[in-house]
Structures are given as C-alpha cells and as structure tokens.
Amino acid sequence: MRTITAQIPDQVAESLDHLAEQEGRSKSWLVREAILEYLAQQEEIQRLTMKGIESYRAGDVVDHDEVSGELDQWGE
Numbered sequence: 001m002r003t004i005t006a007q008i009p010d011q012v013a014e015s016l017d018h019l020a021e022q023e024g025r026s027k028s029w030l031v032r033e034a035i036l037e038y039l040a041q042q043e044e045i046q047r048l049t050m051k052g053i054e055s056y057r058a059g060d061v062v063d064h065d066e067v068s069g070e071l072d073q074w075g076e
Contacts, residue, residue: 008016020027055061 016027016030019025020030023030
C-alpha cells in the first residue's frame with residue numbers, strides 16, 4: 001500500500017475530522033473509501049459511455065422526434 005499527500009480546503013478537513021470522530025473511523029479510512037467509490041463511479045460512467053457508443057455504431061438508436069412524441073404523450 002502506498003501513501004499519498006493531498007491538500008484540501010480547511011472546511012473539508014474540518015468536516016473530515018468531524019465525520020471520522022462520529023463514525024469512529026480514521027480519516028485515512030474515510031478518504032480511502034471516498035476515493036474507491038469515486039473510481040468505481042468513473043469506471044461505470046466509462047463503461048456505460050462505451051456501451052452507448054457501441055450501440056450507436058450498431059445503429060441501435062431511436063429517432064429524436066419519436067422520443068419527443070412519446071414524452072409529449074406522458075404529459076397528456
């Protein structure tokens with residue numbers, strides 16, 4: 001495992017201190033969990049983006065006017 005150093009605003013550091021105390025966790029643990037969650041979200045965004053691009057390239061798309069028409073019907 002490696003150690004990294006990051007500068008964060010004082011208000012964020014105070015919030016981190018408070019949360020660590022409330023949850024009985026170390027600040028290091030909270031930061032590690034936040035980074036892991038962020039990375040997982042970014043990977044999922046990239047996966048879904050690539051899936052969308054592949055669908056588009058395969059011609060698996062719906063015309064804008066068709067979607068707009070269906071959405072307009074929902075409002076009726």
